[in-house]
Amino acid sequence: MKTLRALLRDGRFSLGSVVLLLLVALAVLSFFSPYDPTEWRVVPRDLPPSRQYLLGTNSLGQDVFWLLTFAVRNSIFLAFLASTISRVIALAVGLVSGYSGGIVDRVLMLVNDGFIVVPLLLILVLLAMLVRERLNLPAMALLFGVMGWAFDARFIRSQILSLREREFTYTAILSGTPSLRLIVNEYLLFVVPLTMATLIGNMIWVTGMEVTLAYLGLTDVTIPTLGTMLHFALNYQAVLLGLWWWIFAPIGAAVALFVALYLLSMSISEYLDPRARIQRVGAR
Amino acid sequence: MRFVKRYLIPRLIQYVLVTFFGITLVFFLPRLMPVGPVEKAVASIQARGAYTDPKAAEETVRVLREMYGLDRGLFFQYLSFWRRLFTGDFGPSLVSFPTPVIQLIGASLPWTFGLLFTTTVLVFVIGNFTGALAGYFRQNRALKILDAAAMVLAPMPYYIVAQLLIILFAYLIPVFPVGGGYTIGASVSLSLAFIADVLKHAFLPALSLVLLGVATTHQIMRLIVQGVNEEDYVRYARIAAVRERTIFGKYVMRNAMLPQITRLALSFSGLFGGALVTEVVFAYPGVGLLAYRAILASDYNLIMGITTLSTVALTTSTLLMDLLNPLFDPRIRLI
Amino acid sequence: MWSVRANKLCAAYVLDIFGTKKVIHAVNEVSLELRENEVYGIAGESGCGKTTLVRLLFGDVQPPLRLMGGRVLYQVDGRELDLYSLAPAERRDLRWSFISYVPQSSMSNLNPVIKVKGTFGDVLKSHAPHQGKRELLERARQHLVELGLPPKVLEVYPHQLSGGMRQRVVIALATLLSPRVVIADEPVTALDVVVQRGVLQLLKEVQERLQNALVIVTHDMGVLANVADRIGIMYAGRIIEEASVWTIFEQPLHPYTRYLINSLPAFGDKGTRESAPGSPPSLVELPSGCAFHPRCRLARDRCREEVPEFEMVGDEHRVACWLVKEG
Ligand SMILES: Nc1ncnc2c1ncn2[C@@H]1O[C@H](COP(=O)(O)OP(=O)(O)O)[C@@H](O)[C@H]1O
Ligand code: SF4
Ligand SMILES: [Mg+2]
Numbered sequence: 001m002k003t004l005r006a007l008l009r010d011g012r013f014s015l016g017s018v019v020l021l022l023l024v025a026l027a028v029l030s031f032f033s034p035y036d037p038t039e040w041r042v043v044p045r046d047l048p049p050s051r052q053y054l055l056g057t058n059s060l061g062q063d064v065f066w067l068l069t070f071a072v073r074n075s076i077f078l079a080f081l082a083s084t085i086s087r088v089i090a091l092a093v094g095l096v097s098g099y100s101g102g103i104v105d106r107v108l109m110l111v112n113d114g115f116i117v118v119p120l121l122l123i124l125v126l127l128a129m130l131v132r133e134r135l136n137l138p139a140m141a142l143l144f145g146v147m148g149w150a151f152d153a154r155f156i157r158s159q160i161l162s163l164r165e166r167e168f169t170y171t172a173i174l175s176g177t178p179s180l181r182l183i184v185n186e187y188l189l190f191v192v193p194l195t196m197a198t199l200i201g202n203m204i205w206v207t208g209m210e211v212t213l214a215y216l217g218l219t220d221v222t223i224p225t226l227g228t229m230l231h232f233a234l235n236y237q238a239v240l241l242g243l244w245w246w247i248f249a250p251i252g253a254a255v256a257l258f259v260a261l262y263l264l265s266m267s268i269s270e271y272l273d274p275r276a277r278i279q280r281v282g283a284r
Numbered sequence: 285m286r287f288v289k290r291y292l293i294p295r296l297i298q299y300v301l302v303t304f305f306g307i308t309l310v311f312f313l314p315r316l317m318p319v320g321p322v323e324k325a326v327a328s329i330q331a332r333g334a335y336t337d338p339k340a341a342e343e344t345v346r347v348l349r350e351m352y353g354l355d356r357g358l359f360f361q362y363l364s365f366w367r368r369l370f371t372g373d374f375g376p377s378l379v380s381f382p383t384p385v386i387q388l389i390g391a392s393l394p395w396t397f398g399l400l401f402t403t404t405v406l407v408f409v410i411g412n413f414t415g416a417l418a419g420y421f422r423q424n425r426a427l428k429i430l431d432a433a434a435m436v437l438a439p440m441p442y443y444i445v446a447q448l449l450i451i452l453f454a455y456l457i458p459v460f461p462v463g464g465g466y467t468i469g470a471s472v473s474l475s476l477a478f479i480a481d482v483l484k485h486a487f488l489p490a491l492s493l494v495l496l497g498v499a500t501t502h503q504i505m506r507l508i509v510q511g512v513n514e515e516d517y518v519r520y521a522r523i524a525a526v527r528e529r530t531i532f533g534k535y536v537m538r539n540a541m542l543p544q545i546t547r548l549a550l551s552f553s554g555l556f557g558g559a560l561v562t563e564v565v566f567a568y569p570g571v572g573l574l575a576y577r578a579i580l581a582s583d584y585n586l587i588m589g590i591t592t593l594s595t596v597a598l599t600t601s602t603l604l605m606d607l608l609n610p611l612f613d614p615r616i617r618l619i
Numbered sequence: 620m621w622s623v624r625a626n627k628l629c630a631a632y633v634l635d636i637f638g639t640k641k642v643i644h645a646v647n648e649v650s651l652e653l654r655e656n657e658v659y660g661i662a663g664e665s666g667c668g669k670t671t672l673v674r675l676l677f678g679d680v681q682p683p684l685r686l687m688g689g690r691v692l693y694q695v696d697g698r699e700l701d702l703y704s705l706a707p708a709e710r711r712d713l714r715w716s717f718i719s720y721v722p723q724s725s726m727s728n729l730n731p732v733i734k735v736k737g738t739f740g741d742v743l744k745s746h747a748p749h750q751g752k753r754e755l756l757e758r759a760r761q762h763l764v765e766l767g768l769p770p771k772v773l774e775v776y777p778h779q780l781s782g783g784m785r786q787r788v789v790i791a792l793a794t795l796l797s798p799r800v801v802i803a804d805e806p807v808t809a810l811d812v813v814v815q816r817g818v819l820q821l822l823k824e825v826q827e828r829l830q831n832a833l834v835i836v837t838h839d840m841g842v843l844a845n846v847a848d849r850i851g852i853m854y855a856g857r858i859i860e861e862a863s864v865w866t867i868f869e870q871p872l873h874p875y876t877r878y879l880i881n882s883l884p885a886f887g888d889k890g891t892r893e894s895a896p897g898s899p900p901s902l903v904e905l906p907s908g909c910a911f912h913p914r915c916r917l918a919r920d921r922c923r924e925e926v927p928e929f930e931m932v933g934d935e936h937r938v939a940c941w942l943v944k945e946g
Contacts, residue, residue: 114305119594129579130317208441262439516727525711526741538732614776
């Protein structure tokens with residue numbers, strides 16, 4: 001609570017939270033949508049924004065506003081799920097690697113660096129292409145989760161290493177605290193907040209990747225997300241036809257989501273460790 | 285000699301291991317998918333061949349099966365993948381059969397190289413310059429505005445910036461072409477007109493890359509300079525009344541550039557993977573677009589070729605960086 | 620003759636932590652005098668404000684540190700200068716030529732990417748802008764030889780030097796222009812005992828050669844026993860006792876000083892040592908009255924209410940304690 005109050009005093013944090021809350025509210029609205037987002041031709045086509053159709057309608061005959069509520073919901077859900085999966089992996093690898101050192105550390109870091117050096121976008125694009133038809137949200141989250149942990153595992157490991165330098169580990173080892181308890185008590189409590197900060201950073205990455213893949217037409221385009229909305233708008237030449245509301249709705253929502261998450265992650269990681277700022281910005 | 289033993293040899297071993305493991309990942313990851321990449325390629329060729337040239341399609345499929353030892357085990361396939369890799373043979377492209385993959389990549393590389401080399405250098409110079417100033421003169425108004433601009437721009441997804449540029453400068457104010465590498469039908473030559481045409485086509489893609497790159501580099505450099513500015517040796521030089529110009533150049537910048545040089549090497553590694561999204565958005569005929577087309581057509585050989593090469597490019601430029609670093613940092617040179 | 624005088628110095632760190640203002644009163648009403656040809660020791664537990672005090676004496680005040688009151692006077696060639704009313708350029712000119720500083724954490728005080736001679740050159744250059752590079756280098760070399768340090772340290776990078784040598788090099792750097800006052804903040808804290816002796820000896824030698832004022836700041840009283848002439852004991856931002864080194868060690872009056880002396884390890888010492896119970900107070904909210912009263916076994920009512928005056932009680936002996944004043 002105290003932490004939250006301190007964070008809220010930071011302008012970036014409060015702005016980020018407000019924007020994020022608005023987006024979440026938008027996502028919640030999707031449960032009250034009068035239309036099924038996968039249905040086409042439920043409303044007249046290509047209408048500009050009006051009282052009846054807040055954000056206009058698109059060339060597929062969908063109401064852009066209600067479609068957007070589903071897109072925002074799915075995109076946030078995907079980002080959260082994928083990032084949670086990759087946090088679990090990153091935390092496990094980082095903790096074990098940093099704590100055990102020696103050969104275990106070397107092998108794990110080799111695997112880790114392997115994931116860092118492969119061209120992630122190309123691989124993701126390739127994998128997405130192979131399973132395009134089955135790429136529903138959980139599957140996509142799994143894909144992003146499995147590919148997106150390596151940077152942060154290294155970060156967590158480095159934090160553990162610097163923590164190990166401190167005295168209390170030695171005293172704890174000397175006084176015979178069993179190592180699992182040690183990991184939980186002294187490390188986990190320390191790195192979990194840091195991991196939370198990386199969660200937000202990773203959500204940005206996931207959303208970016210999803211939009212990229214959808215943009216390239218490599219995801220299941222029947223699931224409304226910010227990416228697939230943009231995909232359809234571009235495919236149907238919304239720009240050329242002057243249907244600006246169709247293209248600006250997903251772009252606006254995506255930019256809002258990015259900026260909100262970015263502000264939050266900057267603020268939180270600065271709160272946790274002023275020196276971590278560089279690593280956070282530089283991570284990707 | 286301590287340098288060789290404690291720095292050089294460990295780096296080389298690391299390089300070999302990471303490259304090996306990265307490529308292994310590239311090989312196995314697609315095979316963990318429910319649909320194998322080669323099977324997918326075979327299926328798509330057969331489908332296409334059925335109503336174009338059944339005979340040629342059969343031939344391609346036969347070559348493929350043989351090449352990958354599809355009828356043998358996964359491990360055999362893995363070994364033969366490595367064997368071919370060492371001879372630089374990624375096999376023939378499946379879509380442009382039988383042109384070798386390496387030849388297609390070779391033809392696209394100059395385009396990517398020209399675009400990315402120029403933008404990477406520009407980003408490095410501009411971003412580090414403005415970032416360093418913003419980090420050093422923290423109270424300056426104009427620089428604060430620059431900070432704010434970078435803050436908004438940096439987290440923007442790339443394609444959105446690219447798309448906005450196209451909308452702005454190709455549709456609304458049509459001064460630049462919507463895409464492509466040069467005007468279709470123009471004769472490819474070294475004439476001034478052709479070069480001007482190429483530059484004009486490369487302008488928007490370059491601008492999009494430079495804008496976002498500068499925003500990110502600016503932010504990172506600003507934080508680094510702020511950090512170095514607080515270091516004991518900088519504070520001490522200032523206390524000792526060393527001239528401010530000397531402090532900025534010799535104490536702050538010399539140290540702040542070290543991590544940035546490392547980052548530069550990493551961004552050069554992108555030269556081979558190409559800027560996938562950039563090239564797709566602007567239909568720019570580089571390696572990225574080649575990769576995208578390969579993916580759409582399930583051209584497995586081509587994809588593997590590009591992915592493997594860019595993995596090697598990344599590890600190699602990291603290694604090069606590790607080898608160059610001692611030149612800039614005496615702490616590494618004189619262990 | 621005095622070189623530096625501080626008069627009722629007060630300073631605080633004013634921090635803004637996510638909108639909450641926090642004021643750390645690191646130095647409170649400190650008055651002291653540094654004289655020609657003496658070694659003045661400042662001792663006290665970590666966090667009591669020693670570094671802040673010497674920064675004030677040196678004139679290194681920048682946010683978040685803020686001067687809240689008091690004056691610092693320098694006596695330069697017979698002229699009295701008020702440090703904080705000088706123009707920035709004048710203040711700069713006094714640095715290194717009149718007063719110089721060996722900061723805490725001096726392991727990282729040298730730029731890691733240039734050779735030691737580069738740093739020496741830069742410092743000399745800024746005070747002698749018209750001298751050539753070779754001349755400057757020669758001056759640096761000569762200075763090192765005078766201090767008995769090998770001149771080849773100029774040709775290496777800081778990380779190639781041992782901790783002790785690095786500290787010696789920084790001392791050489793600080794005394795390059797024969798300043799009248801040298802302040803060394805925890806000069807031996809990071810070093811092991813054998814090296815400590817050598818570094819202290821070097822400091823003392825330089826001081827004897829220059830006949831100037833040397834200030835040694837330390838949290839470890841033992842360091843001062845053999846080098847200091849006078850010692851000031853700091854607690855919670857105040858100097859609470861000041862006397863000659865002999866008096867401090869043999870006839871300390873303030874209960875806190877006694878605790879400090881008693882907690883020093885001694886040879887052949889088997890019994891447990893008495894040390895002050897509890898921990899130093901928060902400088903954000905100082906205890907009322909004598910800041911030491913929560914830890915003082917002899918505290919009385921008055922101690923909790925009024926701050927004891929810092930008063931002369933004997934020859935060159937000042938103490939701030941009700942016990943001493945009231946008997
Ligand atoms: N840069 C700073 N910002 C905020 N607080 C500081 C800073 N430097 C020192 N302090 C605080 O001021 C008090 C005195 O510190 P310092 O003078 O360094 O003590 P000492 O040198 O005796 O250990 C401490 O409580 C410390 O936390
Ligand atoms: S003034 Fe009182 S509390 Fe303070 S040291 Fe003296 S006796 Fe103790
Ligand atoms: Mg100190």
